[in-house]
Amino acid sequence: MIQYLKDNIATILISAVVFGLMAWVIIYKIRQRKNGESSCGCGCSGCPESSRCHK
DSSP states (O other), X not given: OHHHHXXXXXXXXXXXXXXXXXXXXXXXXXXXXXXXXXXXXXXXXXXXXXXXXXX
């Protein structure tokens, strides 16, 4: 088991960083949606698609 970890430490660390970033983005988007912020980052007042918004 120790030898496996030594052989693959770079892959394990990079995978952990990538999965951590993905989790952070998902949590950030969920919090934005709960706070009523739009998903595109702009306001809905001038948006031509505001009638179709799923906000």
